[in-house]
Amino acid sequence: MEKSVVNFNPTHSKYIExxxxxxxxxxxxxxxxxxxxxxxxxxxxQQHYKKLKKEELNILLKTVLExxxxxxxxxxxxxIAKSLLPPQGTPKSFELRKNNPAFAIYGGxxxxxxxxxxxETAMCLPIAQEGALMPxxxxxxxxxxxxxxATQNAVIPYGVGVxxxxxxxxxxxxLPTQKLEQDKNTFTKMLMDHTRFGHATFQKPIxxxxxxxxxxxxxxxxxxxxxRAYKQIGSSGGGNHFVEFGLVEIVDAHNExxxxxxxxxxxxxxxxxxxxxxxxxxxxxKLAMQTCQLPQHAKHLAWLDLDSEAGxxxxxxxxxxxxYASACHHQIHERLSQAxxxxxxxxxxxxxxxxxxxxxxxxDEIIVHRKGATPAGKGALGIIxxxxxxxxxxxxxxxxxxxxxxxxxxxxxVMSRTKAKKNLSAKVVKQHLQKAGITLIGSGLDExxxxxxxxxxxxxxxxxLVEIIGKFIPKIVRMCGDHRFIEVD
DNA sequence: ATGTCC
Numbered sequence: 001m002e003k004s005v006v007n008f009n010p011t012h013s014k015y016i017e018x019x020x021x022x023x024x025x026x027x028x029x030x031x032x033x034x035x036x037x038x039x040x041x042x043x044x045x046q047q048h049y050k051k052l053k054k055e056e057l058n059i060l061l062k063t064v065l066e067x068x069x070x071x072x073x074x075x076x077x078x079x080i081a082k083s084l085l086p087p088q089g090t091p092k093s094f095e096l097r098k099n100n101p102a103f104a105i106y107g108g109x110x111x112x113x114x115x116x117x118x119x120e121t122a123m124c125l126p127i128a129q130e131g132a133l134m135p136x137x138x139x140x141x142x143x144x145x146x147x148x149x150a151t152q153n154a155v156i157p158y159g160v161g162v163x164x165x166x167x168x169x170x171x172x173x174x175l176p177t178q179k180l181e182q183d184k185n186t187f188t189k190m191l192m193d194h195t196r197f198g199h200a201t202f203q204k205p206i207x208x209x210x211x212x213x214x215x216x217x218x219x220x221x222x223x224x225x226x227x228r229a230y231k232q233i234g235s236s237g238g239g240n241h242f243v244e245f246g247l248v249e250i251v252d253a254h255n256e257x258x259x260x261x262x263x264x265x266x267x268x269x270x271x272x273x274x275x276x277x278x279x280x281x282x283x284x285x286k287l288a289m290q291t292c293q294l295p296q297h298a299k300h301l302a303w304l305d306l307d308s309e310a311g312x313x314x315x316x317x318x319x320x321x322x323x324y325a326s327a328c329h330h331q332i333h334e335r336l337s338q339a340x341x342x343x344x345x346x347x348x349x350x351x352x353x354x355x356x357x358x359x360x361x362x363x364d365e366i367i368v369h370r371k372g373a374t375p376a377g378k379g380a381l382g383i384i385x386x387x388x389x390x391x392x393x394x395x396x397x398x399x400x401x402x403x404x405x406x407x408x409x410x411x412x413x414v415m416s417r418t419k420a421k422k423n424l425s426a427k428v429v430k431q432h433l434q435k436a437g438i439t440l441i442g443s444g445l446d447e448x449x450x451x452x453x454x455x456x457x458x459x460x461x462x463x464x465l466v467e468i469i470g471k472f473i474p475k476i477v478r479m480c481g482d483h484r485f486i487e488v489d
Numbered sequence: 490a491t492g493t494c495c
Contacts (some may be wrong), residue, residue: 024494038494046493163490199492228492239490278491286494353490 022057030058031065036286037083039279043224048076079220093293096124104402107135107461110453115144121298122159127151129366132403134373135461136412136453142285142300145372148406152366154303155314155355157285159369163237164281164318165325166272166353168374168383170248170394170472171333171344172257175265177247180475187245187476188439194335195243196235197442197480205233206334210327215320221283222276222317229276229324234331236271238480240410240447243269243332246474248394255469256381256396257346267344268392268472269332270385272353277321284314306367322354348394350374350382352409361401368404376400376407376465384466385410386455388447388477389436393459394470407465411455417446424448443479 022045024038032038041061049057064071064081071081100123105111115137122143123131130150137146142158149159180187196202211233216226236243248266250259273280287310288302304311329349337343355369358377374382378399384407385392399405415423421444429448433440436449459468 022493026493028494032494034494036494042493161490166490237490241490272490275491279493282491282494 027061030061032061033084035290036283037080039283039286040083040221040224041080043221043228043279044076044080047224047227079224082220087287087290091291091293094126096121096295096298097126098124100124101128101131103131103133105133106403106408106465107133107137107458110135110457110461111137112139114139115146118142118144119147122147122149122301125151125294125298125301125303127154127303129360130404132406134403134406134408134412135458136372136408136410138413140371143369143371146408146412147369147371148373148404149369149371150358150360150366150404151303151369152364153306155306155311155318155367156301156303156369157281157288157314158300158302159371160281160318160355161353161371162278162281163272163353164277165322165351166277167270167322167325167329167349167351168385169269169326169329169333169347169349170383171267171337172248172259172346172348173265173267173340173342174345175340175342177263177265180245180247180265184439184476188441190336190339191243191245191441191476191478194339195332195478197241197478198238201231201235205230206331208233208327208331210320210323213320213323215316219313219317219320221280222320225276225279229274232274232276232328233324234328234335235274236269236328236332236480237274240479241271242477242479243267243271243336244388244474244477246472246476248470248472250470252396252467252469257348259346259470264345266472267333267336268383268385268474269329271325271328271332273321273325274328276324280314280317280321284310284317287314318355322351325351348381348383350380358405368406370406370409372409373406374409375405376403377405380405381469382407382466383472384408384455384459385472387411387449387452388438388440388443388474389432389449390452390455392455392472392474393466393468394472395466396469397466398464400465403462403465407462408458411452411458413451414453415451417451420446420448420451424450438474439476441476441478442481443477444481447479
């Protein structure tokens with residue numbers, strides 16, 4: 001095929017149907033190899049070739065596939081072409097240690113055996129230095145949720161998790177707390193008007209400095225995701241993500257925020273980096289799995305050497321996704337602040353799906369993966385949410401090295417999503433919420449309060465890790481999904 | 490958790 005095919009600029013209308021129907025499976029049917037190139041190609045097409053009609057796109061994709069070396073310098077197709085050429089760095093196989101080094105477990109008998117097993121496997125990696133399991137742990141891909149793993153000079157994309165930079169953000173306001181009950185409908189409407197979940201995004205996204213970051217130009221996968229990142233900015237995700245109004249009770253008179261003891265009106269949000277982080281995570285874990293080959297049961301723990309080009313690129317992309325997640329929270333809080341006509345007095349926030357460069361007891365640099373774990377170095381401030389009907393906590397880290405300066409990221413599930421959907425009744429959940437005085441917009445049975453562990457027990461398991469500064473009681477909650485639990489009158 | 494791939 002001629003190169004000129006890549007310069008097509010038709011304006012046919014049929015392309016929309018085709019783009020909607022184009023899937024990774026179709027790319028594979030076209031002859032594309034399974035692996036990182038699939039996700040990359042899909043987002044490149046979304047970003048730059050939406051205008052092509054079906055046949056043209058097919059020709060284009062086949063052309064690059066058949067002769068990738070011809071296209072490595074192409075502005076948009078270059079990244080696909082390079083991804084099709086033999087992987088840089090020879091694939092290497094690694095064996096696991098026979099026995100796992102010891103690691104601290106918080107929450108003993110309450111931890112699911114599968115999560116424990118996954119942590120043991122992670123500790124058997126040759127790059128594993130230290131590990132710890134938080135009391136809210138449950139099974140995940142690769143590293144369990146609630147797993148903390150320190151490695152040397154290597155990063156495991158699935159040790160960070162799919163939702164890179166998933167985090168908490170709380171704003172505390174100087175507003176009379178009774179307002180929340182008195183003007184309940186107004187606050188409920190604010191959540192309806194100024195938050196978006198799942199597939200829904202804002203018609204007019206607000207621009208943000210993070211979208212100007214050079215990584216969006218310099219890293220091919222990030223470049224291909226920028227349009228969607230712009231569309232999704234300021235929105236929240238699905239699953240356990242939420243935005244809620246509630247009441248904070250400050251219980252530590254010597255808190256860093258100079259907040260007098262007492263009750264405050266607050267906004268709490270839980271969300272991550274949306275499609276941007278998910279696509280980055282999936283792209284680099286596939287890349288890692290190509291170069292770092294591990295026994296089947298450990299394959300999702302594939303890592304990237306931080307000295308390698310791919311490792312350095314992931315590190316930059318991960319940080320970009322983390323900052324994007326942070327920007328989303330800030331916009332959520334800014335929209336609500338404007339609706340309330342009140343600026344926040346205090347903002348508290350932390351990542352709980354991320355990797356950091358930290359130091360071990362000997363002063364050597366380690367890469368600390370926290371996948372569903374809150375940083376709790378000495379004096380670090382963070383938020384551990386409970387459930388819709390139980391409190392969350394503002395905490396101060398004690399800097400316990402046994403936990404690798406970490407603490408839980410929530411209560412943790414006791415019931416799987418599948419089990420919850422099958423066994424819980426909407427009526428019972430609704431009554432439970434009513435009794436607790438919670439107004440809920442959205443959500444599904446799989447996020448009902450009873451699917452979570454008792455947060456008080458979880459906190460009891462981590463007394464050595466954090467001290468409590470304040471307690472947050474949710475009142476009006478919005479999550480992703482239909483409006484079946486809406487309690488507005 | 491996530492338009493898509495697994």
